[in-house]
Amino acid sequence: MGRSVLLPLSVFCALLAICVGQPREPSSPLTPDRVFPISGSNGFTVSYTLNITLAYGAPSCFARPVVLTSGVFGPSLAVNQGDTLRVTLINNLPATFPSVTDGISLHYHGLRMSGPAAYFDGATYVTLCPVAPGKNYTYEFQVNDPPGTYLWHDHSAGFKGDGLQGALIVYPPRLPGAPPAFPPLTVQDLWTYDGEHTLFLEDWYHASTNSLLFQLNMPFDAARVTNDMGAWSWIGMPQAILINGRGFYGDCQLFPGSGANPVPPTCTPTTFTVPPGRSPAQPWASNNNPGCTHSQFTVESGKTFRLRLVNAATLVFMTVCFERHNVTLIAADAIPTVPVSTRCLDINSGQRLDVLLTADQPPANYWITVAPQYRTGAPSGYAVLNYKGVNASTFPLSPAPQPINITSWGLAEDSLVRLSPQLLTPSSNPAVNMYLTDGEATLTPPAPTKVVLVNLSQPLLEANGQLRWAINNVAMARNPPCTSLLAKLQRDPKRLKRIAVNASAANGTGAGPFVGFNYVRAGDAMTVYYDGISPAPRYPSVGLHIVENAGGEVVDLVVNNMAANSFNGDYRPGVGSTRTAVEQHPMHLHGHRFWVLGRGSGTFNASAHAAGLNTVNPSYRDTVTVTSNGWVYLRFRANNPGIWPFHCHLLPHVFMGQQLYFVEDVANASRPPSTMPQCPASCQYNFSPYNKPFLRAKWGMSGWELPPLN
Numbered sequence: 225m226g227r228s229v230l231l232p233l234s235v236f237c238a239l240l241a242i243c244v245g246q247p248r249e250p251s252s253p254l255t256p257d258r259v260f261p262i263s264g265s266n267g268f269t270v271s272y273t274l275n276i277t278l279a280y281g282a283p284s285c286f287a288r289p290v291v292l293t294s295g296v297f298g299p300s301l302a303v304n305q306g307d308t309l310r311v312t313l314i315n316n317l318p319a320t321f322p323s324v325t326d327g328i329s330l331h332y333h334g335l336r337m338s339g340p341a342a343y344f345d346g347a348t349y350v351t352l353c354p355v356a357p358g359k360n361y362t363y364e365f366q367v368n369d370p371p372g373t374y375l376w377h378d379h380s381a382g383f384k385g386d387g388l389q390g391a392l393i394v395y396p397p398r399l400p401g402a403p404p405a406f407p408p409l410t411v412q413d414l415w416t417y418d419g420e421h422t423l424f425l426e427d428w429y430h431a432s433t434n435s436l437l438f439q440l441n442m443p444f445d446a447a448r449v450t451n452d453m454g455a456w457s458w459i460g461m462p463q464a465i466l467i468n469g470r471g472f473y474g475d476c477q478l479f480p481g482s483g484a485n486p487v488p489p490t491c492t493p494t495t496f497t498v499p500p501g502r503s504p505a506q507p508w509a510s511n512n513n514p515g516c517t518h519s520q521f522t523v524e525s526g527k528t529f530r531l532r533l534v535n536a537a538t539l540v541f542m543t544v545c546f547e548r549h550n551v552t553l554i555a556a557d558a559i560p561t562v563p564v565s566t567r568c569l570d571i572n573s574g575q576r577l578d579v580l581l582t583a584d585q586p587p588a589n590y591w592i593t594v595a596p597q598y599r600t601g602a603p604s605g606y607a608v609l610n611y612k613g614v615n616a617s618t619f620p621l622s623p624a625p626q627p628i629n630i631t632s633w634g635l636a637e638d639s640l641v642r643l644s645p646q647l648l649t650p651s652s653n654p655a656v657n658m659y660l661t662d663g664e665a666t667l668t669p670p671a672p673t674k675v676v677l678v679n680l681s682q683p684l685l686e687a688n689g690q691l692r693w694a695i696n697n698v699a700m701a702r703n704p705p706c707t708s709l710l711a712k713l714q715r716d717p718k719r720l721k722r723i724a725v726n727a728s729a730a731n732g733t734g735a736g737p738f739v740g741f742n743y744v745r746a747g748d749a750m751t752v753y754y755d756g757i758s759p760a761p762r763y764p765s766v767g768l769h770i771v772e773n774a775g776g777e778v779v780d781l782v783v784n785n786m787a788a789n790s791f792n793g794d795y796r797p798g799v800g801s802t803r804t805a806v807e808q809h810p811m812h813l814h815g816h817r818f819w820v821l822g823r824g825s826g827t828f829n830a831s832a833h834a835a836g837l838n839t840v841n842p843s844y845r846d847t848v849t850v851t852s853n854g855w856v857y858l859r860f861r862a863n864n865p866g867i868w869p870f871h872c873h874l875l876p877h878v879f880m881g882q883q884l885y886f887v888e889d890v891a892n893a894s895r896p897p898s899t900m901p902q903c904p905a906s907c908q909y910n911f912s913p914y915n916k917p918f919l920r921a922k923w924g925m926s927g928w929e930l931p932p933l934n
């Protein structure tokens with residue numbers, strides 16, 4: 225019987241005077257650096273109403289349409305462990321905004337979402353249908369996850385790249401029987417610190433995310449471009465890195481190009497052009513916004529602060545550096561680690577790192593630099609670490625650190641991220657036990673019961689010349705089928721297995737026009753490749769890629785990151801054999817945390833690599849980087865009935881098919897919630913042809929940054 229605290233964001237806006245009110249143009253909807261503590265405890269319900277609207281904002285100093293959440297750009301949500309989180313989502317996006325008819329669906333990244341919560345995990349059509357424009361829906365579930373730093377974001381269309389995301393912080397449980405207090409009295413954490421800041425890191429484009437993503441469906445093979453099909457176009461580099469909703473695009477004058485700062489950061493407003501298709505008549509297509517600024521994080525001399533780093537990027541891998549301050553890593557994806565003292569940390573999209581920073585340098589302003597990695601030409605981000613008493617508006621006296629001189633971690637540094645020893649032996653300490661929420665006495669990896677091997681590649685579909693990302697040669701459309709798959713399988717667990725197509729049946733010859741394109745089995749709207757029923761397809765295929773886990777299995781998941789054209793991945797004579805590129809992927813698993821037993825280069829080879837796996841104190845997290853041409857060896861317990869996507873967290877990559885679903889013990893899944901969002905009459909999946917008639921029909925002539933249609 226919990227008491228309920230209703231916390232509309234607008235109340236916090238009023239209290240803290242940090243949110244924007246009525247959107248105006250040009251305006252700068254800012255993500256405040258704020259983590260608001262919420263009075264809640266076991267048995268408490270914490271409610272948020274998230275009113276999703278479109279406004280004009282200039283987080284990077286360039287005004288464009290942005291998605292706001294109750295008037296705020298990317299607000300943080302917070303609960304105490306054991307609280308029930310109730311989120312009422314109201315979709316007030318205009319029906320003409322690109323892809324908004326696909327609806328909104330919220331994912332709570334890193335949370336286990338077990339039992340009835342499985343339906344609120346947010347991968348559209350896997351768990352629930354999305355919330356259509358003009359509709360609302362309430363997600364409600366208990367949060368029993370380890371205290372730490374998580375994030376929430378849209379998991380339907382591309383809206384998270386337009387601002388529909390924020391940090392999600394789980395605080396320790398409230399002390400049982402403690403009197404009401406604000407902030408609540410909680411179980412003592414493993415660390416003590418004097419204050420905290422959240423650094424929410426994003427990359428930011430000046431065109432809406434869906435208008436960029438949809439061009440990935442046009443033919444990559446130039447020979448397939450017809451009068452009615454535009455050519456494939458990569459989303460390109462972001463225009464800015466945002467730190468708590470503030471970036472430096474157009475502010476190059478802050479970095480004088482000579483003297484103290486010989487190499488200005490990449491921010492080149494002179495080369496910026498109005499995005500294709502955006503009407504020059506739209507008034508916000510202007511360049512500089514003099515009101516914009518950078519984020520500042522104030523610390524007090526001699527005190528220690530917890531910094532919560534969240535990489536919520538669409539694309540960019542980041543290295544975060546602190547000028548003249550080493551920070552101590554204390555947690556990765558919320559799980560406590562062996563402390564590591566370092567000046568810079570690597571953080572990939574979907575990952576979170578918690579660090580302690582002690583303000584032990586002479587009082588001044590210092591740079592916090594976010595350097596992009598693996599994407600030459602991507603911009604960098606800057607914020608200021610400000611000592612209290614020092615004018616926060618002045619820049620540090622030292623030149624801004626140059627991203628080109630900031631190197632990413634190698635595998636050796638990365639292997640320093642290890643489980644804290646406190647979690648490896650049974651304990652009666654409540655501060656330790658609040659991290660042991662996955663049903664185990666310790667976080668020591670158990671012995672495996674099965675191995676799943678998957679290969680990543682980037683095939684070109686012969687049917688239509690589309691470029692895809694595939695796992696075991698299967699590229700998966702993002703939104704199949706047009707209903708809640710989990711509700712369907714809960715009623716009929718064997719359904720997918722019954723309709724599964726033996727993958728070898730979709731292999732083709734490599735010569736015909738339809739190789740690898742939506743081989744549809746009569747009577748069902750999708751192709752299903754069921755791991756274990758047959759070998760992986762010999763030729764690139766499109767369909768559902770399912771791996772079934774029985775309850776209680778311990779799954780070893782080995783991922784090889786292979787050349788683009790592996791597995792007959794490019795049919796073009798001559799050209800195809802040269803398309804051997806690889807790139808890194810941050811792979812995220814829903815509903816679980818996994819042990820990262822090992823990483824290396826090349827493909828995993830048991831006789832060479834098995835002995836080197838760390839089964840003693842590997843990191844335990846939910847998002848891991850698979851390096852270019854590398855492998856990663858993961859282990860997780862299949863103890864969470866539901867359907868759990870395993871996918872790359874780079875939005876264009878998952879859009880192009882880089883995911884599979886673990887169908888786990890669905891016979892033991894909970895029944896669906898009593899109310900579910902209404903599913904659309906028909907669903908348009910992201911592997912549609914996206915020719916000009918389709919685009920016109922989908923968006924009309926709304927003028928929202930469509931590619932030119934002629």
Ligand SMILES: *[C@@H]1O[C@H](CO)[C@@H](O)[C@H](O)[C@H]1NC(C)=O
Pocket residue numbers: 275276277314316
């Ligand atoms: C949502 O925000 C819009 C725009 O500010 C406003 O018109 C509408 O009344 C809000 N809806 C709710 C339920 O608060």
Ligand SMILES: *[C@@H]1O[C@H](CO)[C@@H](O)[C@H](O)[C@H]1NC(C)=O
Pocket residue numbers: 312314359360361
């Ligand atoms: C949600 O939608 C229902 C049905 O249209 C409506 O009655 C209710 O007022 C809406 N709630 C909010 C918070 O907008």
Ligand SMILES: *[C@@H]1O[C@H](CO)[C@@H](O)[C@H](O)[C@H]1NC(C)=O
Pocket residue numbers: 550565566567568
């Ligand atoms: C600071 O971090 C660097 C690595 O970035 C490390 O080599 C050095 O030992 C650290 N210094 C201290 C005092 O821990």
Ligand SMILES: *[C@@H]1O[C@H](CO)[C@@H](O)[C@H](O)[C@H]1NC(C)=O
Pocket residue numbers: 615616617618
């Ligand atoms: C702080 O610095 C800004 C920018 O240099 C300046 O405009 C402002 O006057 C300074 N404030 C104080 C209190 O010195």
Ligand SMILES: *[C@@H]1O[C@H](CO)[C@@H](O)[C@H](O)[C@H]1NC(C)=O
Pocket residue numbers: 487625626628629
């Ligand atoms: C970056 O590194 C290069 C070569 O190591 C050096 O010449 C240059 O001064 C460095 N630049 C900065 C801004 O530190």
Ligand SMILES: *[C@@H]1O[C@H](CO)[C@@H](O)[C@H](O)[C@H]1NC(C)=O
Pocket residue numbers: 677678679696760784827
């Ligand atoms: C993955 O690649 C490895 C190395 O080439 C190969 O041995 C294995 O058969 C492949 N697995 C699948 C499912 O394609």
Ligand SMILES: *[C@@H]1O[C@H](CO)[C@@H](O)[C@H](O)[C@H]1NC(C)=O
Pocket residue numbers: 722723724725726757758
């Ligand atoms: C797939 O192959 C297996 C073994 O060859 C066979 O038993 C099964 O009937 C096939 N399933 C389908 C759907 O073709």
Ligand SMILES: *[C@@H]1O[C@H](CO)[C@@H](O)[C@H](O)[C@H]1NC(C)=O
Pocket residue numbers: 829830831832
């Ligand atoms: C795997 O490793 C063993 C032992 O190092 C080596 O003999 C073998 O050639 C390797 N296999 C492949 C496919 O590279």
Ligand SMILES: *[C@@H]1O[C@H](CO)[C@@H](O)[C@H](O)[C@H]1NC(C)=O
Pocket residue numbers: 774775889891892
């Ligand atoms: C459901 O879970 C129980 C125990 O948790 C297990 O014994 C049973 O096999 C599971 N059912 C299925 C269909 O996997």
Ligand SMILES: CC(=O)N[C@H]1CO[C@H](CO)[C@@H](O)[C@@H]1O
Pocket residue numbers: 728729730731732733
């Ligand atoms: C659809 C198709 O071409 N299927 C072929 C896949 O490969 C097997 C074995 O080579 C053939 O028997 C199928 O006809």
Ligand SMILES: [Cu+2]
Pocket residue numbers: 808809810872873874877878882
């Ligand atoms: Cu990827």
